[in-house]
Each structure stands twice: as structure tokens, then as C-alpha cells.
Amino acid sequence: MPDLLIELFSEEIPARMQARAAEDLKKRITDGLVEAGLTYAGAAAFHTPRRLTLALSGLLAESPTLREERKGPRTDAPEKAIEGFLRGAGLTRDQLQERDDKKGAVFFAVIEKPGRPAAEIVAEVLDTTIRNFPWPKSMRWGEGALRWVRPLHSILCILTDEAGAEVVPLDVDGIKSSNTTEGHRFLAPGRFPVSSFDGYVTELKRRFVILDAAERADHIWQDATNQAFANGFEVVEDRGLLAEVAGLVEWPVVLMGEIGADFLGLPPEVLQTSMKEHQKFFSVRNPKTGRIERFITVANRETRDHGATILAGNQKVLAARLSDAKFFWENDLRVAKTEGMEAWTAALSNVTFHNKLGSQSERIERIAALAREIAPALGADPDLAEKAARVAKADLSSEMVYEFPELQGLMGRYYAEAAGLPVEVAAACQEHYSPLGPTDDVPTAPVSATVALADKLDTLTGFWAIDEKPTGSKDPFALRRAALGVIRLLLANDVQMDLLEVLSTSIASTLQDLGFSGKLFEKYDIDASKTKSADFYAQTELETVHEKLSKDSILKLAHDQMLCWEADGSKVLKPVEDVAADLLAFFHDRLKVHLKDEGIRHDVIDACLAMPGNDDITLLVKRARALSDALKTDDGVNLVQGFKRANNILSQAEEKDGVAYEFGADIKFAEAEEEKTLFAALEAAEPKIAAALEAEDFAAAMAAMAALRAPIDAFFMAVQINSDNDVVRRNRLNLLSTIRTTVLKVADLTRIEG
Numbered sequence: 211m212p213d214l215l216i217e218l219f220s221e222e223i224p225a226r227m228q229a230r231a232a233e234d235l236k237k238r239i240t241d242g243l244v245e246a247g248l249t250y251a252g253a254a255a256f257h258t259p260r261r262l263t264l265a266l267s268g269l270l271a272e273s274p275t276l277r278e279e280r281k282g283p284r285t286d287a288p289e290k291a292i293e294g295f296l297r298g299a300g301l302t303r304d305q306l307q308e309r310d311d312k313k314g315a316v317f318f319a320v321i322e323k324p325g326r327p328a329a330e331i332v333a334e335v336l337d338t339t340i341r342n343f344p345w346p347k348s349m350r351w352g353e354g355a356l357r358w359v360r361p362l363h364s365i366l367c368i369l370t371d372e373a374g375a376e377v378v379p380l381d382v383d384g385i386k387s388s389n390t391t392e393g394h395r396f397l398a399p400g401r402f403p404v405s406s407f408d409g410y411v412t413e414l415k416r417r418f419v420i421l422d423a424a425e426r427a428d429h430i431w432q433d434a435t436n437q438a439f440a441n442g443f444e445v446v447e448d449r450g451l452l453a454e455v456a457g458l459v460e461w462p463v464v465l466m467g468e469i470g471a472d473f474l475g476l477p478p479e480v481l482q483t484s485m486k487e488h489q490k491f492f493s494v495r496n497p498k499t500g501r502i503e504r505f506i507t508v509a510n511r512e513t514r515d516h517g518a519t520i521l522a523g524n525q526k527v528l529a530a531r532l533s534d535a536k537f538f539w540e541n542d543l544r545v546a547k548t549e550g551m552e553a554w555t556a557a558l559s560n561v562t563f564h565n566k567l568g569s570q571s572e573r574i575e576r577i578a579a580l581a582r583e584i585a586p587a588l589g590a591d592p593d594l595a596e597k598a599a600r601v602a603k604a605d606l607s608s609e610m611v612y613e614f615p616e617l618q619g620l621m622g623r624y625y626a627e628a629a630g631l632p633v634e635v636a637a638a639c640q641e642h643y644s645p646l647g648p649t650d651d652v653p654t655a656p657v658s659a660t661v662a663l664a665d666k667l668d669t670l671t672g673f674w675a676i677d678e679k680p681t682g683s684k685d686p687f688a689l690r691r692a693a694l695g696v697i698r699l700l701l702a703n704d705v706q707m708d709l710l711e712v713l714s715t716s717i718a719s720t721l722q723d724l725g726f727s728g729k730l731f732e733k734y735d736i737d738a739s740k741t742k743s744a745d746f747y748a749q750t751e752l753e754t755v756h757e758k759l760s761k762d763s764i765l766k767l768a769h770d771q772m773l774c775w776e777a778d779g780s781k782v783l784k785p786v787e788d789v790a791a792d793l794l795a796f797f798h799d800r801l802k803v804h805l806k807d808e809g810i811r812h813d814v815i816d817a818c819l820a821m822p823g824n825d826d827i828t829l830l831v832k833r834a835r836a837l838s839d840a841l842k843t844d845d846g847v848n849l850v851q852g853f854k855r856a857n858n859i860l861s862q863a864e865e866k867d868g869v870a871y872e873f874g875a876d877i878k879f880a881e882a883e884e885e886k887t888l889f890a891a892l893e894a895a896e897p898k899i900a901a902a903l904e905a906e907d908f909a910a911a912m913a914a915m916a917a918l919r920a921p922i923d924a925f926f927m928a929v930q931i932n933s934d935n936d937v938v939r940r941n942r943l944n945l946l947s948t949i950r951t952t953v954l955k956v957a958d959l960t961r962i963e964g
Contacts, residue, residue, distance in 0.1 A: 211253070211270060211271065212271055212328060212369040212371040213266060213269065213403050213406070213407060214250075214264075214266040214269050214332060214369055214370075214372055215263075215266075215329075215363070215367070215368050215404065215407050215410060216235075216263065216336060216365075217261050217263045217364075217366035217404075217410075218261065218262045218263075218365060219359035219363050219392060220358060220359070220360045220361060220362045220853070221363070221529055222260060223262075223357065223457075224261045224359070224457075225259070225453075225454045225455075225458050226454070227345065228258075228259070228262075228423070228457045229423070229457075230341075230358070231262055231345070232256060232257040232264075233255060234344055235255055235264050235339065235343075235414055235652075236253055236254075236255040237262055238335075238337065238343075238383075239266075239335055239336065239339055239352075239871050240266070241337055242330070242335035243331060244333075246273055246334075247274055247276070247325070247331075248273055248324075248328055248331055249270055250266045250270070250386070251266045251268025251269075252266070252268065253265070255595060255710075256462045257423055258420075258423070258426075259457060259459065260460065263410075263421060263531065265407045269328055269369070271328055271371070272326060273325045273326050273328075274323045276325075277320065277322050278320075279319070279320055279321075280295075280298075280299055280321065281316060281317075282297055282299075282314050282316060282317040283297040283316065283319055284311075284314055284315065285314070285317060286314070286315075295319070295395070296319075297722070299321055300321070303320050307320060309927075320878075328369060328656055329376065329379070332367065332369070332378050333367075333378050339549070339572055340362075340382050340541055343358070345357070345358070345359045345553070348362075352556060355383060356382060356383040356385075359665065359765060361840060362382075362385060363385075364388065364390070365380060365385055365386070365387045366388060366391045367380055368405070369901045370407075370914075374405065375389060376407065377389050378485060380849060388405050389404050389702070390402060390404065391449070392402060392417035393416075393417025393419055394416060394419050394461055397417070397512065398416075398418050398419075399418035402417070410852065418461040418511075418512075419460045419461060420460065423456050423457065426459065426462050427452050427455075427456040429462055430452060430455060430456060430462045430464060431452060433462075433464035437464060438466065438494050438504075439921075443494045443495060443496055443504055444495050444652050445492050445494055445501070445506060446482060446493040446494070448486065449652065451486055451490065452492075454488055454490065458508070459508055460510065460572075461512070463508065463512055464506060465506070465508070465509055465520060466502065466504055466505070466507075467524060467533070468503070468525070469504060470525075470529055470532070471501065471507060471534060472536070473532040473533075473605075474501055475819065476539055477534060477539070477590050477624060478501060478618075478620075479617060479620055480539060481493060481532070481611065481616065481938060482502055482887055483585075483616060484531055484535045484614070485505055485528065485613065489507070489527065489528055489618075489756055491506060491525065491528070492505065492506035493505060493506075501757075507521070517574075533805065534892075535610070537609075537867045538609040538610040538613055542608045542621070542625060543607055543625070543628050545608075546625040546628040546629045547628050550835070551601040551604040551605075551626060551629050552600075552604075552605035553603070553607075554605065555571065555574060555603075555604045556599060557605060557607040558574065558604070561606070566741050567672045570606065571821065573668065574600060576672075576729060577599045577664045577665055577668045578596045578744075579596075579719065580597075580599075580667060580716055580719075581595040581596055581660050581661050583631050583712075583715070584664060585656075585706055587707050588656050588659050588660045588663070588705055590656035590659070591656075594632060594635060594657050595631075595656075595660040595664075597631060598634065598635040598639070598642075598660075599638075599660075599661045599664060601622070601626060601635065601639060602622060602638055602642045603618075604622060604639075605622035605625055605639065605660060606618060618733070619640045619641070619643045620640050622639030622640060623639045623640035623683050626639045633658040635654065637657070637658050638658040638661045639658075639945075641661040642656035642661040642665050643662070644662060645694075645695050645699070646691070646695075648807075650700040652699055653699070656703075659702075659703050659705075662699055663699045664876050666695045666696045667696060667698070667713070668720070669687070669689070669692050670689060670693060670696070670713075671713055671717045671790075671793065673689055674717060674789055675717045675789065677716050677780065678793070690788050690800060694925065695878065697800060698804070698827050699746070699803055699831070701828060703830060705828055706828050706829060707799065709792055709794060709826065709827060710791065710825035713790040713793050713852040714790040717793075745866070791831050794825055797925060798824070801827065808835075809838070810838045811838070814837050814838050814964045815834050815836055817959060817961040818833045818958075820958035821957060821958060829906060832908050833957065836908035837912060838907075839912070840912040840913070840915070840916050841962070843921075845919040848923060849915065849922065849953075850959050852919060852926065853922075853950070853953050853959050854960070855926060855949050856922070856949045857960060859946060860943060860946040860947055860950060863931075863932075863943050865868065868919070871943040871944045871946070872951075873944055874944055874947075875890045875942060875948055876944075879937055879938055881929075882925075882929050883928075884924040884925050884928040886926070887924065889945070890919045890923040891917070891922075892921075892948050892949065895918055895952060898911075899911050899915060899955055899956060902914060903955065915952075915953055915956045918949070929942065931946070
């Protein structure tokens with residue numbers, strides 16, 4: 211079985227595209243070969259800045275011969291039916307076979323597809339792959355029509371077996387395949403022949419090219435950390451930057467340089483960000499001072515002066531970059547100390563957050579009001595929370611954040627400290643954006659958590675108010691992430707909050723803040739007394755409002771209702787509470803995704819969502835976790851089965867008899883000992899469950915509920931519900947009703963599957 215080696219050699223491929231391109235090459239080639247009948251033992255893809263490489267081992271020398279039999283029409287079938295069968299099989303009439311069948315003689319077509327050599331199939335698949343490669347961006351060059359990410363120079367394609375290496379003949383727009391490639395552009399120019407994958411890797415390394423990106427990254431990291439350690443420093447870890455730099459060089463040479471003394475006073479995050487974004491430098495920290503004092507750069511070649519010239523050039527460019535950063539930093543500090551952060555906040559009135567939700571300044575006012583309202587629930591001082599909310603986004607107007615947007619929040623903390631604001635306010639400036647993702651840290655300081663929660667709630671209620679909700683996979687405003695952030699903030703800080711009330715208030719406040727309030731009645735001379743009547747839809751004044759505002763706007767036309775224009779032009783009044791309830795349902799959907807990672811089933815969550823108070827996320831999760839734990843025990847599982855049996859029997863009897871058995875059972879009509887035991891168990895369980903629920907101790911409530919398993923099981927084993935005695939039957943059905951009522955106080959077990 212031969213081995214296949216493919217290399218596509220080009221000008222430098224952007225680092226961010228290399229790994230994906232190597233995997234695309236692997237998938238497209240292997241899928242194409244397998245579809246053509248060529249299987250293989252193993253495949254590996256590699257990438258450097260100038261080449262994509264694919265190595266396949268154990269490839270079939272040729273595709274297998276395929277034999278297919280197709281049953282056709284009867285021999286006495288109409289001529290057109292036979293001709294159609296011949297066209298489908300690609301045969302002539304004399305090539306058909308006649309065979310006896312249950313229904314008489316029928317035609318059979320025996321089609322044989324002979325196998326083809328591997329080289330022929332590889333050439334076809336590689337040609338198709340190159341011409342249709344899925345680059346995010348590609349280009350044409352010269353007079354050819356071929357598109358590639360950068361000009362493609364050569365194609366290496368060989369099949370190797372015991373007899374030697376064979377070039378797979380291929381011509382893609384004048385680029386012919388061969389068994390040669392090139393080494394390092396500067397250190398080992400010129401082409402060399404290749405006869406096997408092992409020899410290819412060895413010769414590349416001899417010519418200053420490390421083929422494996424992971425090996426290049428390991429080399430960079432080891433050399434960087436060793437140089438830093440030898441000088442008493444440590445490299446700031448950045449795996450993303452490491453992967454990017456490994457994609458910029460074929461022969462990494464690690465060099466360490468010094469940062470000018472004039473720049474050592476800059477915040478370490480500013481130094482790190484500037485060097486990473488502009489120069490692709492690693493930051494080197496002094497562990498004694500915590501300052502960034504040196505940098506690591508990775509060259510693509512060895513030099514006679516051991517990198518001194520390269521370092522000098524890099525330090526010159528770095529000094530220019532850091533001079534800008536120093537200017538921004540000093541100017542921002544001057545503003546923070548002399549004018550205060552309010553100067554930047556005022557400037558945000560000219561920055562649009564969303565064309566339907568007003569400016570950043572207007573949004574800050576809403577966040578501040580919401581932060582003051584919810585502060586007590588998080589144990590924060592309302593005044594501090596409001597103050598923090600008003601300045602948390604001020605740094606968006608600063609010069610440093612304008613240059614480096616990724617430093618928003620962090621610079622706000624520095625500037626708040628410089629302005630002499632309380633430490634809680636400064637911390638909130640940095641932390642209120644968190645959590646940004648499922649693994650990001652959650653703020654736990656009361657003021658920080660309050661502002662973070664208010665920020666995300668305002669985002670969600672604002673976009674729900676203007677009917678800009680996520681659809682399908684589209685979520686341009688990251689509202690799913692914001693909802694997950696709210697959930698994590700509530701859970702991490704153990705916050706109990708009537709979320710539906712907060713959402714309703716925030717939506718109404720947003721609409722009023724945007725000017726969509728009752729004042730519109732006066733402005734456009736609309737009779738407010740008719741706003742809730744059918745006549746309102748016919749008012750000509752409404753069309754005046756419609757003309758002055760965009761069709762997809764939402765108007766707050768009454769204290770508790772909004773007027774929405776649908777896509778078809780129809781007008782529908784929606785209560786604010788309905789919009790808030792829709793947003794709450796969105797939170798519940800996000801909660802299911804979040805709890806799934808904890809191993810809590812969706813039906814368990816549904817059973818808890820059906821209970822009162824499901825807008826308190828923290829209590830809802832406590833109930834769901836307790837129920838999930840209970841269902842992991844034998845008592846819990848069997849209790850669900852016993853409950854479902856009781857509920858099914860009771861529901862069928864109520865439907866048949868046309869009455870509800872809710873009047874309470876009487877122990878004096880109990881006959882069996884197991885029946886009396888169940889009476890006693892229910893009587894004992896009810897106060898325990900009620901007390902546990904009152905104390906919000908859901909684990910205790912679930913335990914009391916699960917304790918009913920044994921008496922319920924014994925009851926069903928010993929007692930026939932549908933007794934011939936009508937009094938006994940009604941009493942037992944009422945007893946089943948007591949079981950249902952008792953259990954449903956804890957969770958709606960009807961929603962549990964299985």
C-alpha cells in the first residue's frame with residue numbers, strides 16, 4: 211500500500227487561516243478519496259507560513275472493482291420501459307440477462323465498474339480541491355483564473371511504495387506537480403527533491419523549516435521562558451499569541467529586548483496590549499515589582515550578530531508605539547484628576563448606543579436608576595451603586611480606550627482611582643462587563659455585581675422593548691450571552707429577586723425614557739381615553755404618529771400597554787407584562803442550557819418551572835438541584851412512578867365520573883392496613899413539606915416527599931382502587947388526590963419523563 215504526500219507551496223499564508231486551511235485540505239482530500247473507493251490507514255495535516263502539507267499512509271494502490279446487479283422490467287414489458295432501464299444502466303439490450311422470476315422472465319443488468327489507479331483518483335481529487343478551496347479570502351494573480359489565499363508557487367504530490375516514489379501528474383492553471391519543494395526563504399533557498407514523508411520532514415528541518423506548528427510553538431515557549439528565567443524574569447502566558455506567532459515563522463529564533471525606562475510607569479496591561487496588538491511581542495514581567503520590563507520577539511531567521519540588528523529595529527518601533535500610549539495615559543490621567551470622569555460621561559451623549567435606544571449617556575442614566583433599585587437585593591449601598599453605574603462606562607470616551615478598545619473597564623478602574631472615587635466604584639468600572647463568557651469570573655463585590663447586573667438587564671429589556679430579539683442562530687447584540695451573565699450573577703451571589711417585576715419596570719422605564727410615553731397623546735392630539743378601545747385603531751391621529759415614527763418602533767401609549775406594528779402593517783396592543791414574560795421565558799431557555807452542564811435534565815427544570823415563583827432564578831435553581839438529586843435515588847425514582855400511577859388513575863376516574871375528587875379522604879373508611887399506613891404517612895409528610903418550603907429548604911422538602919415512596923408502593927400492592935363499594939372507591943380516589951396535592955407542592959412531577 212503506497213503513502214501519499216501533498217504539499218501546496220505559496221507565498222505567506224495569514225497565521226489566522228493556517229490551521230483551518232490544513233484541516234480543510236485533509237477533509238476534502240480524504241473525503242474525495244474515500245468516495246472514489248480509496249481507503250487509507252492514517253492521515254495528518256501540517257502547516258507553516260508558506261505551505262500546507264497532507265500525509266496519508268496505507269492508501270490503496272487502486273480502487274476496487276465494483277459489480278452491481280439491477281433488476282429491470284419483465285421481458286414482455288412495453289418497449290419504452292425497457293429503453294428507460296437501459297439508459298439508467300448505461301447498457302445495450304444485448305448486454306442484459308434474462309432470468310426467471312415469480313412473475314415470469316425479467317431483465318437483469320450486471321454493471322461492472324473497473325477499479326482505477328490511485329494516482330488517477332488522487333489527481334482528480336486534488337485538482338478539484340485546489341480549484342474550490344474554501345479560503346475566507348482569496349486572490350487571483352497574473353493572467354490565470356486560479357484563486358488562492360496568496361500566489362501558489364508549486365504543488366508537490368507523490369505516491370511512495372517499496373519500489374520508490376512516483377509523481378502524481380497534475381496541472382492546475384500551468385502549475386505542474388513535481389517531487390520538489392523549497393526550504394527556508396532566506397536561510398536555505400532553492401529546491402530539493404522529496405521521496406518520502408520522513409525524508410521530507412528531515413530535509414525541511416535541515417533547511418531551517420520546522421513543519422509541525424505545535425513543535426514550533428513548544429520551541430518558542432521553551433526558549434522564551436528559559437531566557438526570561440536566566441535573567442530573573444517570567445514570560446506572561448498568552449496561548450493565543452503563541453499560536454499566532456508560531457504561524458508567522460518557519461524557523462523561530464527567540465530574542466529578548468528591553469523596554470525603555472520612560473515607559474515603565476505605564477500600567478502593565480497597557481504595555482502588554484500595545485506590544486501584543488502592534489508588534490506581536492510577548493510581555494516579560496519582573497516578579498519582584500510586577501512591572502512589564504522586557505519583551506520577547508520571535509524572528510524568522512538566524513543572523514551573524516545573533517539578532518542584535520533585529521532587536522534594535524524592534525525597540526525603535528516599540529518606542530514610537532509606547533510614546534503614543536504614554537501620551538494617551540498622561541492626558542487621560544490629567545482629565546480624570548482635574549475634570550473628573552463626568553467630563554467623559556457627558557461626551558457619551560454624542561455616542562449612539564443603538565438608533566432606537568438612544569445614546570450611551572441616556573443608557574447610563576437607565577443603568578444608574580436600575581442599579582439603585584436592585585442594590586438592596588445584592589447587599590450594595592444604593593448611592594455607591596448609582597455612582598458606580600454613572601461612571602462605569604466613562605472610559606469609553608478616553609483616548610486610551612479609543613486606541614485600545616479591549617482595555618475598556620480596566621482603564622476605567624485606573625481613572626476612577628486617579629479621580630479619588632471610592633475603591634468599590636473603581637472596582638465596578640472594571641468588573642461590570644463580567645462575566646463575558648461561560649468561563650469568565652463572576653463579580654462578587656456587591657457594588658460590582660449590582661452594576662454588572664443592571665448593565666445586562668438594561669441591554670436585554672432595551673432590545674426586547676424595541677422587539678430586536680435573537681432569531682435562530684443570529685444574535686448580533688450578544689443577548690444570549692447577556693442572559694447567561696444575568697443568571698450567573700444571580701446564582702454566584704445567591705441573589706433572590708422577583709425578576710419579572712424588575713423586567714417589567716425596566717421595559718416601561720426604557721420606553722418612557724425614549725419618549726414613547728403618554729405625552730405623545732398631547733403632542734399628536736390623540737384622545738387618551740380611547741387608547742384601549744377598538745376605536746383607537748381607526749383614529750386618523752394614529753396614522754400621524756405612524757408617519758412621524760419608524761414602522762418598527764414600539765410606543766408606550768398607555769400605562770401598561772405598548773402598540774406594536776407587525777411586519778404586515780397590522781397594529782397590536784401588547785401589555786408590558788407580556789413582553790416581560792417573553793423575556794423571562796428567554797431566561798428560562800438559557801437556564802436550561804446552563805444547568806445542562808451540571809447534569810440537570812431539561813424535564814427536571816420544566817417540573818420546577820411549573821411551580822410558583824419561577825421568576826426567582828436562585829430559588830428555581832435550588833429547587834431544580836434538589837429535585838435532580840432526589841431523582842438519583844431509588845426512593846425518588848420509584849416515587850415518581852407511584853405518583854404517576856396515582857395521577858393517571860385519578861385523572862381517568864375524574865374524566866369518567868365527571869367530578870373532581872378533591873374533598874379529602876377519611877381514614878374511617880380505610881379497610882387495609884397499608885391504606886391506614888398511607889393516611890398516617892401523608893398526614894406526617896404534609897407539615898414537613900410545608901415547613902421546608904416555607905424555609906426554602908428544598909432538599910428537606912424533597913426528602914419528605916421521597917419518604918412517601920414506601921407507603922405508596924405498599925398501598926398499590928395491597929389495595930384495589932376501584933372497589934365494588936362506592937364509598938370506599940370514592941375515599942380511595944380522594945386519597946390519591948391527597949397524594950397528588952402533597953407531591954405537587956414540591957414540584958410538578960407530571961413533567962418528569964420516563
